[in-house]
Amino acid sequence: MTVALAVPDVIVARAQAGDEAALEALYRAFETPVYNLVRRILRRPEDAEDVLQETFLEVVRNIKQFRGEGYLWGWIRRIATTKALMRIRREQVRETESLDEEPGKPGMHVGANLDLERAFDRLSETSRAVVWLHDVEGYTHEEIADQMGKTVSFSKSQLARAHARLRRMLDEGAQA
Amino acid sequence: MMHCTMEDLGAVRAGEGSVWARRHITTCAACRGELEALFQRVAQLKALPALHPPRDRWPAIQATLRAERSRRRRTWGTWTGSLALAATIAAVLLVQPPRGEQGKLHAELNQAKQQSATLEDSLQQYDVDGRVLSGHAAALVADLEDRISMLDGTLAQQEHVTHGGDAALVKLWQERVGLMRELVNARATRARYVGL
Ligand SMILES: [Zn+2]
Numbered sequence: 001m002t003v004a005l006a007v008p009d010v011i012v013a014r015a016q017a018g019d020e021a022a023l024e025a026l027y028r029a030f031e032t033p034v035y036n037l038v039r040r041i042l043r044r045p046e047d048a049e050d051v052l053q054e055t056f057l058e059v060v061r062n063i064k065q066f067r068g069e070g071y072l073w074g075w076i077r078r079i080a081t082t083k084a085l086m087r088i089r090r091e092q093v094r095e096t097e098s099l100d101e102e103p104g105k106p107g108m109h110v111g112a113n114l115d116l117e118r119a120f121d122r123l124s125e126t127s128r129a130v131v132w133l134h135d136v137e138g139y140t141h142e143e144i145a146d147q148m149g150k151t152v153s154f155s156k157s158q159l160a161r162a163h164a165r166l167r168r169m170l171d172e173g174a175q176a
Numbered sequence: 177m178m179h180c181t182m183e184d185l186g187a188v189r190a191g192e193g194s195v196w197a198r199r200h201i202t203t204c205a206a207c208r209g210e211l212e213a214l215f216q217r218v219a220q221l222k223a224l225p226a227l228h229p230p231r232d233r234w235p236a237i238q239a240t241l242r243a244e245r246s247r248r249r250r251t252w253g254t255w256t257g258s259l260a261l262a263a264t265i266a267a268v269l270l271v272q273p274p275r276g277e278q279g280k281l282h283a284e285l286n287q288a289k290q291q292s293a294t295l296e297d298s299l300q301q302y303d304v305d306g307r308v309l310s311g312h313a314a315a316l317v318a319d320l321e322d323r324i325s326m327l328d329g330t331l332a333q334q335e336h337v338t339h340g341g342d343a344a345l346v347k348l349w350q351e352r353v354g355l356m357r358e359l360v361n362a363r364a365t366r367a368r369y370v371g372l
Binding site (some may be wrong): 021 | 181182183186211213214216217218220221222224226227228229230231232236237238240241244300314315316317318319321322
């Protein structure tokens with residue numbers, strides 16, 4: 001999904017003055033792009049909803065600090081990404097690669113039905129984050145490494161591994 | 177025959193492929209096919225429909241925001257309330273007020289603190305938690321509340337480092353009285369509009 005969001009300056013100015021209606025307008029303008037971004041990264045919908053809420057709490061608390069350098073979406077997206085990645089780190093226990101390796105798991109809809117979206121859903125959250133941020137949101141490996149607190153080569157190899165998995169899952173799906 | 181790894185293909189896609197990988201792609205149909213499939217996967221990912229939040233989270237965000245604002249207001253209520261009380265006690269205990277410039281500042285300081293406390297009381301009448309303030313009034317109120325909060329931060333620091341007669345402190349308190357007066361006016365205007 002490509003986001004081309006422009007919010008009128010007057011709404012931003014009113015939001016910065018604390019106007020609730022303007023703050024809500026910002027929420028309405030960005031709730032879907034933010035949710036979509038974090039939901040693509042996080043496996044559980046309820047986690048994505050929590051991150052959506054945390055992101056906008058930070059937005060409404062700090063909108064005064066937004067100086068208009070760069071687009072508002074860029075600023076909000078960075079907050080959302082940081083929070084989603086923090087959640088992955090915090091719950092690293094949940095982060096198992098095993099799901100990727102269990103094509104036969106019941107209820108996973110493997111076989112001919114396995115389209116790209118389903119295959120993507122079965123990647124680990126770290127892999128999802130790297131693929132989504134790089135391939136869809138257009139982050140560079142440097143930016144991903146910076147936000148994840150990892151190295152550039154980690155980001156590059158994660159991306160390659162994730163694509164190799166996607167390719168394999170789709171291949172298996174096509175043959176079934 | 178050696179083929180490109182996924183990492184090689186990713187590098188080629190980014191225009192950073194090794195000489196070997198770039199040359200290999202031109203001669204190997206299998207690897208060209210893999211590269212094409214990579215491009216297609218990325219295009220498909222970009223074309224996925226947006227996922228919408230299943231529930232409206234704005235009410236929860238709004239409730240938190242309102243609770244924070246009202247907590248902030250109550251915080252200055254108690255803080256300045258105890259200061260005003262201290263000022264009153266000090267004024268009563270002061271049998272011989274300091275003379276000259278120092279005495280004048282001292283009196284001004286007490287006056288500002290008491291005005292501030294009185295305005296704080298008036299504000300309680302207009303305490304409109306839960307009542308919807310919108311548009312210009314809400315923006316003005318929020319801005320004034322923020323400025324008073326910031327000023328209170330400065331005042332809290334100043335109170336520790338200076339004694340009662342400091343000119344800077346008097347100026348800060350007078351500034352606070354000015355902001356409080358505007359805030360009471362903003363609330364009162366709004367209250368008239370809704371017929372209170
Ligand atoms: Zn090849």
